[in-house]
Amino acid sequence: MQQKIFYSIFSACFLLLLIVNIFLIFSFEAFLERELFLKLESSAKQVKDSANKYINGELKYISHHRLTIINNDGEVLYDNFADISKLDNHILRHEVQEAFKNGVAKSIRYSDTLQEKTLYYALMHDNLIIRLSNTHDYLFGSIVRFMPYFIVEFFAFLFLSLLLAKVLTRKILKPIIECDIDSLSKDSSYKELHSFVKKIKFQNKVIKQKQKEILLLIENMSDGIIWLNRHGNILSVNKSVSLYFSDIESTLSIYQLSDCTFLKIALEALEEFKKNKQQENKILQLKIAHYECEVVLSSIISKNKFKGMVIVIRNITEKKIAQKLQREFSANVTHELKTPLTSILASSEMIRNKLVAKEDLDSFVDRIYCESRRLLSMIDEILKISFFDEGKEDRLKKIRINLKNIVERVSERLSLIAEGALVTIKLDVCDCHIFGVEDLIEDSIFNICHNAIRYNKPNGEVLITLHKENDAIKLSIKDTGIGIPQDSLPRIFERFFCVDKGRSKKLGGSGLGLSIVDTALKYHNATIDVKSEVGIGSEFIITFKEVES
């Protein structure tokens, strides 16, 4: 910008200087022309009375001007520059004709005699034309004599133009260079800058805001971030890092960290980045402060130089647990499916090979039927678990539902089973609305109620109560069954967990029901609590958030 302004001012000055100088030269030429004509005129007036003496040869005109005396026939009678015998008739010369007509005449034209552009002054005296002339070169000579002055003036002005351009550029840019955006008041001399400054101020505000947001985001990120310089000094850390290194706030260098494994990895990466061996991010998994972590180490390169390193620590403990559970689940599924299938295969093979006595055939067929049903319900439950594991529940539509209707429907569906198990179902319900997926809620309530019947005693009871409590809805399913031992209580929601495997198998259970219930309720932001006493019974309490009716 500075250069542009400087060159603009200088070019303008230089152009002005050229125009002024050209004008001066032309004006000077015109001035000299006028001066020459005056000289010619005065010389002509001086010689007019002595014209005859020049003609007769009594006088000789000695001057740098040319004197020509012509008679009224155009014949040249005297010329101090040329041999008159060789001169042609001058009657047709413009200045001669004009002088005969008007008494005096001036003309600038090409001279046949002198072979140059020439200035003529002619006057008529005693029927003679006294003509004085001089070549244009004579003028040029005068200009050349003045040339050194022109050159000095030109360079002086050129120097002044440079100086002016420099001073003006500095003066114009001074307020911009020294501009303090905040103190640029409305009455400053640069009013044109106000809208520009306004825009900059606005941009500044936006940038500061974004900067704040980014810092806030980094500060509150769940991943821990450590910035190091090339020497391993800690430049900055965010809040989450303290989860892994409790005294990180007071740690100045990475060398002060007590976790040897982490330190070794970080130092190795720092060395590799420094030696340019490693340009890409280094990603590895390790345990930091009891957490399974994924650590990403990235180099900070500026102008092709290694400046430092960023370490991102991500807690993947839950992911690891989930992976472990998934692995265990797959192993369990295989095992659990294999058991009924083996039983079905063995029984059917014995029947096929006619190894079963006629009287035992019914019990064999019965076993195949029960195991097949168990297999089918297990596959059904595994499919439900996979459905949740794949996160497909998000596709289900949540609607406003009345829990009372669902509870009544479940009780109806279970009435025959309850009757068969000699268990009475009692209801104490009122209208309670929640927002949820009807099928999932019904399946969950069915499962708990079904367990309350299955793990009950003959002549036992299942009491289902549904009521509002402050902003919550409490659904309680209380039975007078066998109860759950205290040490098993925290595990009943685990996949494939059964308190008594034999009993569950007999009752057609797989240990998957409550884990499905737990997942489905979590999806509805509902909680489930269990109270139980062996031999007395169990109570499952589900707490939902109420929807405004």
Ligand code: ADP
């Ligand atoms: P299952 O198909 O074996 O019933 P669940 O996941 O539904 O599997 O239940 C897990 C275990 O919790 C059961 O095996 C059972 O031992 C215990 N359980 C669940 N509900 C009750 C209850 N109402 N009374 C006693 N035990 C129960």
